[in-house]
């Protein structure tokens with residue numbers, strides 16, 4: 001069997017998580033229109049029995065900022081790169097309009113330990129067809145003739161089979177790491193926290209999502225119902241009202257959307273209780289970062 005770990009790297013919002021979900025055919029990583037949605041390296045497994053097992057490691061899109069969770073996100077990316085066999089470097093559609101090399105190309109070129117790389121231009125459906133030939137010319141100037149660029153559109157399902165073939169060719173022979181029927185090692189508890197955070201990101205704006213985390217307090221599986229109680233942790237008093245909304249409407253909507261999605265995913269009826277909790281400036285306080293799982297000891 002061909003097996004291996006593949007890190008998906010690229011700018012915030014490039015479409016890394018959408019691509020991982022599309023390659024696997026299951027939702028393993030949350031997706032929103034806000035940058036820096038992914039915070040932890042997230043595994044998604046694609047197995048073709050007796051043929052291959054690809055373990056995708058979705059990574060956070062990082063920036064150079066030293067503020068808030070940025071140093072933690074950068075470390076998550078570095079750890080992911082260290083632990084994989086292959087890198088899938090993605091170029092976001094807006095990077096084609098710039099003069100400089102795409103971010104993921106720069107990243108790959110600066111790595112000390114060289115690893116095989118597959119390159120993909122993501123969200124290609126957003127780029128007009130006539131712009132693709134000039135893109136390939138620019139690509140050759142950036143990286144040379146020999147490195148191939150794959151056009152992909154995860155939501156529209158374009159270029160995925162070809163991408164899988166390219167990745168498969170770079171894997172090594174060996175036994176599978178995970179059993180065939182597992183598509184993510186995340187627990188139901190982890191998934192619940194992430195889906196709630198996704199709904200918060202979708203419903204909240206400005207700086208609120210970047211100082212928002214979700215912790216699960218109760219996760220109780222009864223025969224007829226799954227009881228979940230979670231805290232939506234925010235870093236400013238002034239954000240509490242935004243999370244709760246007029247007459248509690250916002251919190252209710254976040255709860256309903258998260259519950260409906262989790263009921264579908266888990267195939268179980270769910271009672272979901274959410275609380276908005278302020279932890280003043282938690283993104284700057286080590287103890288809170290530890291408690292919320294955002295540090296590397």
Ligand SMILES: Nc1nc2c(ncn2[C@@H]2O[C@H](COP(=O)(O)OP(=O)(O)OP(=O)(O)O)[C@@H](O)[C@H]2O)c(=O)[nH]1
Pocket residue numbers: 010011012013014015016017018019030031032033034035036037038039059060061062122123124125126152153154155156
């Ligand atoms: N039309 C279209 N939209 C896409 C595609 N891929 C991603 N998007 C959209 O782009 C936005 C960002 O997608 P994500 O998958 O969350 O991007 P990401 O690279 O994981 O971002 P971070 O986790 O923040 O680093 C979302 O609104 C997606 O719906 C695509 O193939 N086609």
Ligand SMILES: [Mg+2]
Pocket residue numbers: 016017018029030031037038058059060061
């Ligand atoms: Mg992501």
